[in-house]
Amino acid sequence: MTSSVLWRTRYQAAMAEMTKYTRYMANGGLLFTVYFVVLYGLVVYGRFLDQLDPSFPGNLVMGSLFILLAFYRSTRTFLTEADQVFLLPSLPHLAGYMKRIRVYNALFGMIRAVIPFLAVAVLYVRTEETSPIGLFILFVSLSMIGAAANLSKLEGVGHRLVLLYATGAGILIMLGMGSFSIVVTGLLLLTLHLKKQDQLPLMEWIALEQESRDRFYRIANWFVDVPRLSTTYKRRRLLSHLVEKIGFDRNRTFDYLYMKQFIRSTDGIGLIVRLTLIGAVFMWLGKDNEWLVVLAVPAFSGLTSFQLAPFTRAIDSHLLTRLLPFGDATASKRKVLRITSFLQVVVLTGIGYVISGFPTVIAGAVLALVIAEYYARKK
Amino acid sequence: MSVLLKINELSGGYGAKKVLHDIKISVNRGELVGLIGLNGAGKSTTIKHILGLLPVKSGEVLINGVSLEQDEQTYRKQVAYIPEQPMLYEQLTLREHLRLMAQGYAVEEKQAQERMNHYAERLRMTKQLEWFPSVFSKGMKQKAMILCALVTGSELLIVDEPFVGLDPLAIRELLTIFSELKADGKGILMSTHILETAERHCNRFILLHEGRIAAEGTTEDLRNRYDLMDGSLDDIYVAAIEEAER
Numbered sequence: 001m002t003s004s005v006l007w008r009t010r011y012q013a014a015m016a017e018m019t020k021y022t023r024y025m026a027n028g029g030l031l032f033t034v035y036f037v038v039l040y041g042l043v044v045y046g047r048f049l050d051q052l053d054p055s056f057p058g059n060l061v062m063g064s065l066f067i068l069l070a071f072y073r074s075t076r077t078f079l080t081e082a083d084q085v086f087l088l089p090s091l092p093h094l095a096g097y098m099k100r101i102r103v104y105n106a107l108f109g110m111i112r113a114v115i116p117f118l119a120v121a122v123l124y125v126r127t128e129e130t131s132p133i134g135l136f137i138l139f140v141s142l143s144m145i146g147a148a149a150n151l152s153k154l155e156g157v158g159h160r161l162v163l164l165y166a167t168g169a170g171i172l173i174m175l176g177m178g179s180f181s182i183v184v185t186g187l188l189l190l191t192l193h194l195k196k197q198d199q200l201p202l203m204e205w206i207a208l209e210q211e212s213r214d215r216f217y218r219i220a221n222w223f224v225d226v227p228r229l230s231t232t233y234k235r236r237r238l239l240s241h242l243v244e245k246i247g248f249d250r251n252r253t254f255d256y257l258y259m260k261q262f263i264r265s266t267d268g269i270g271l272i273v274r275l276t277l278i279g280a281v282f283m284w285l286g287k288d289n290e291w292l293v294v295l296a297v298p299a300f301s302g303l304t305s306f307q308l309a310p311f312t313r314a315i316d317s318h319l320l321t322r323l324l325p326f327g328d329a330t331a332s333k334r335k336v337l338r339i340t341s342f343l344q345v346v347v348l349t350g351i352g353y354v355i356s357g358f359p360t361v362i363a364g365a366v367l368a369l370v371i372a373e374y375y376a377r378k379k
Numbered sequence: 380m381s382v383l384l385k386i387n388e389l390s391g392g393y394g395a396k397k398v399l400h401d402i403k404i405s406v407n408r409g410e411l412v413g414l415i416g417l418n419g420a421g422k423s424t425t426i427k428h429i430l431g432l433l434p435v436k437s438g439e440v441l442i443n444g445v446s447l448e449q450d451e452q453t454y455r456k457q458v459a460y461i462p463e464q465p466m467l468y469e470q471l472t473l474r475e476h477l478r479l480m481a482q483g484y485a486v487e488e489k490q491a492q493e494r495m496n497h498y499a500e501r502l503r504m505t506k507q508l509e510w511f512p513s514v515f516s517k518g519m520k521q522k523a524m525i526l527c528a529l530v531t532g533s534e535l536l537i538v539d540e541p542f543v544g545l546d547p548l549a550i551r552e553l554l555t556i557f558s559e560l561k562a563d564g565k566g567i568l569m570s571t572h573i574l575e576t577a578e579r580h581c582n583r584f585i586l587l588h589e590g591r592i593a594a595e596g597t598t599e600d601l602r603n604r605y606d607l608m609d610g611s612l613d614d615i616y617v618a619a620i621e622e623a624e625r
Contacts, residue, residue: 233470233511248478250485257468257479264470319466320476320527323430324483325455 001087003096010078011104021220034306037299044286049122051288058120058127062138063174065120066181069113069145070166073153075105076212077205084202094200101205102196105154109146117142130178137179141169144185151192156204162188218267221310239263253327258312258336267311272344275304280351293356297348297364298371305341305375334376341372383408383535383566384429389438391428392590397436398424399590406535406566411557413581414570415616420587422570423463426537429568430460442535456484459533463540463570465520467512473499473523474508477530484531491530498529501552517544525553536560538569542576554580578612586619593623 078101079087087094117139124130124138145166152162165188169181243259246252262268279300286292312333315321321329345368352361384406392398398421406412414422427433429440431447431454439446447454467476474495481491499505502522512520521544528536536557542550557567557580571577577584578598586594586601594601598615602608605618 235511248482248488248491250482253479253483256482257471260475261468261470315468318468319432319462320468320480322432323455323460324480325452326483326485 001090003094003098003100006087006090006094006097007078007100011100014076014078018216021216025220034303037303040292040295040299041282044282044292045119047289047292048285049126052123052126054127056123056127058124059174059176059178062120062124062128062178063170063172065116066142066145066166066170066173067163069116069142070149070162072112073149073159073162074108074112074212074215075150075153075208076108077101077154077209079202079206079209081206081210083206087202091200091202098197098200102151102154105150106147109148109150110143111146113139113143113146128176134179137182138173141178141181141185144182144189145169148185148188148192151189153208154205155192155196156201157192157195161191165191221267221313233264234266236263236269239269250326251328252332253324254329254332255327255335257315257321257327258332261311261315262336262340265311267307269340271307272304272340275300275307276344276347276351279348280355283348283352283355287356290356290358290360293352293358294360294364297345297352297361298368301341301345301348301368302371302375304344305337305372308337308340309375309378337376338372341376342369345369345372381408382406383410383443384568385439385441385444386425386429387439387441389425389428389440390436391433391438392424392436393433397590399428401438402587402590402592404568404585404592406568408534408564408566409561410582411561411567411569411580413577413584414568414587415572415574415577415584415612416587416593417620421590422587423539424590425587426460426539426568426570429537430458431455457534459484459528459531459536461524461528461536461538461541463543465512465517465524467515467520467523467527469511469513472509472511473504473526476523476527477508480527481530484533486530486532490532494530494532495526498526498556501556502526502549518546518549521545522549529556534565536565536567538567540571541569542571542573550576574612574616584612586616588620588623591623594619 121135121139125135130138145162148165149162151157152159165184169184172178172181172184240260240263243256243263246256246259279296282300283293283296286296312329316329345365348368349361349365352364353359382405384404386402386404388401388403390397390399390401402421402425404412404414404425414425416422424433428435429442431440431451442454442457445453445457468479471479477495477499478491481488481495486494495508496505499508502525504519504522504526507515507519507523512523515523521541525541528538541553545553554576557569560567561582569577569581583597584595584601585592594604594615596604598612601612601615601619602610605615605622607614607618610618
């Protein structure tokens with residue numbers, strides 16, 4: 001198989017798969033909460049910018065963006081597990097395929113930088129003296145960081161290298177020497193070019209593709225059922241020990257199973273903690289506006305409930321689950337969702353009240369509980 | 380000997396595709412019955428019907444006289460399953476799997492703990508009780524599935540290719556456990572391709588071919604039927620398939 005044929009078939013298949021799931025997600029109707037939170041975020045940010053003091057350290061934010069962007073690396077290689085057998089004879093002739101994969105991932109990394117850059121640029125131009133060319137240089141530098149982050153993963157180069165260069169570029173921006181950041185990012189890309197692999201590292205690239213697909217499927221799984229979704233779990237000894245206290249009663253079988261899933265999955269307790277913290281930051285940014293604080297509670301609680309709703313899917317479709325004679329899976333799932341949503345609403349309401357002092361935040365809490373109940377009852 | 384599993388005139392399969400045609404199978408208490416046949420003969424489909432994973436088109440499947448439709452909880456409580464492909468929860472350790480299975484099958488906590496420790500030790504899995512399945516070898520996963528089934532203490536054990544991936548010591552121990560379960564009055568239906576082992580340990584055989592029972596009985600019954608007085612189960616198997624295809 002030639003490089004160009006392999007690239008064409010794999011790329012088209014991957015895009016078809018992504019389009020399919022994206023269509024399901026867009027048709028889901030459950031996007032409402034996501035739209036709501038995005039709109040809420042835009043309003044809060046807009047108000048924040050309107051009230052921005054010109055002495056605000058915009059260069060610090062822009063410099064931090066350079067470092068933050070370097071933390072995220074995601075690569076597609078479009079290879080599958082079966083390739084370790086069927087692609088083996090063609091391996092020495094796949095230089096063209098490798099080149100296309102590099103270009104794709106570099107472009108993808110650069111595109112990823114656009115929205116964060118635009119978001120920070122509107123803040124940066126209000127606080128720093130800069131020219132359109134200066135701003136353009138910053139964008140090119142940032143997009144090169146995005147590209148380098150992806151390429152480093154592809155070439156098996158340590159993440160530390162990218163973080164080091166990105167920190168260097170970020171510090172230059174913080175010191176007001178943003179134009180020189182392009183030299184640093186250029187050097188980074190040059191280093192990666194020199195370290196590029198000659199032969200396709202089949203196993204590593206298959207693993208990278210699997211990791212990337214899993215990430216996409218995890219998001220798609222919020223909206224639609226994704227079969228064979230693999231995920232990572234953490235032991236969480238202390239919480240796990242608490243779950244062990246659930247009574248050894250046949251009717252509580254699914255309480256035990258779902259609670260273990262909840263505490264160990266990144267889509268469970270990790271999700272709640274992340275969204276609660278983000279919600280707290282949003283409330284702090286909009287603390288002068290009563291409605292923004294009040295609506296933050298249902299927005300972030302709703303977003304959590306919406307993402308949490310499918311957390312039992314991996315278990316429900318499992319063979320062992322289907323064989324268990326006793327226990328009420330639906331009741332247990334609802335119980336877990338209700339308890340966790342209630343606790344999150346209490347925390348968010350408490351934070352909202354402490355930050356703003358508006359007692360109307362209680363109204364937001366009531367709305368949040370109604371939304372949580374809707375998702376708990378949803379099959 | 381009382382009948383534990385009774386399958387009467389069962390027809391079934393996947394959707395509109397009919398795989399099984401009016402099969403009749405029974406497993407008595409204290410019996411290990413070998414379910415043998417070529418790939419695609421209908422062994423796994425039969426097992427899925429017994430487990431209630433596929434809807435019955437016609438006929439009935441009874442465990443201790445109870446069908447799934449009559450009383451699902453009682454039916455399910457009486458049957459445990461060891462699948463060919465180990466399927467474990469990635470988020471649970473082995474000990475947690477065993478607790479879950481025991482709890483879900485309404486086993487008393489103390490008894491569950493005893494069974495857990497007893498069988499884990501015999502299958503050399505005590506050290507692995509706190510491990511997650513992601514670090515298990517293929518054989519360990521298979522042993523974990525076996526432990527999950529054994530901890531339930533169910534009357535009927537449905538076993539699909541249990542020896543795949545097991546080391547020789549584990550195979551020997553598992554066969555000893557099967558003998559003990561039989562002596563304890565439990566019944567086992569085991570699908571396998573390892574005929575030499577099956578010949579030595581199964582009380583009876585059911586040979587499936589293209590969704591129908593091609594032959595059944597003890598080794599002696601089958602030797603007489605195919606006129607292979609010194610033949611092994613391998614020879615009988617080949618003769619039975621050839622006859623069925625004629």
